[in-house]
Amino acid sequence: MKKIVVLLLFFGLNTFSYSQDADRFKGDIASFRQESDTLDLRDYDALIVGSSSVRMWQDIDRYFPGHKFLNRGFGGSQMSDVIYYMEDLIFRHPLEKLFLYEGDNDIAWGKSVGRVKRDFKKVLREVRKRMPDTQVYIISVKPALQKERVERQRKYLRLNRWMNRYCNRKEQLRFVDVWPAMLSENGVPREELFIEDGLHMTGEGYKIWANKITPFLR
Incomplete structure (x- = not known):
């Protein structure tokens, strides 16, 4: 009985933590909802x-003529935030292709690779269950x-190596590896x-992303 109580307490606190962390995005999500209505x-x-690497790509369509x-x-945002807001972010928009970029902030804020992997799996399981016809593309951490x-x-x-292996084992799941192309010959x-800020990208950075994503749009 004590074990059950401890487990319930753990999962309850974990859910509460998700909620607290995700609350800071209420304004963003409200804006998305309003836009989605139209x-x-x-x-x-x-x-x-x-x-933010996705948020700041406001001219994304310019990089993909015809799309x-x-x-x-x-x-x-982190993958845990995507979990919390999946309904508004993903399931409200059941399109044929879903590109997903998370993991960057997760690790930066001290989460373990194992924790991030579990969060990825949770999102991907839900997408597969509720949007079985959607092709999912995981963009590597840059x-x-x-x-x-x-x-x-x-x-x-x-994390990138795991995402690559995981995508290779699953149908309708592909890995978009942007990391190597963003390095110099010296590996930096x-x-x-x-x-x-040394974190967010210039137009040249987004060109690399576009070059890696374009083959998956054909």
């Missing part, structure tokens, strides 16, 4: 969900010049791909 999904080819993306990027991210590079690479992140 959308005609037939106008869109793909949905892209993720953190139209629905952008659901919200800055500072490198960065920011000191805190460089210090966590090994964890990012571990290319400065011209990043704005002054």
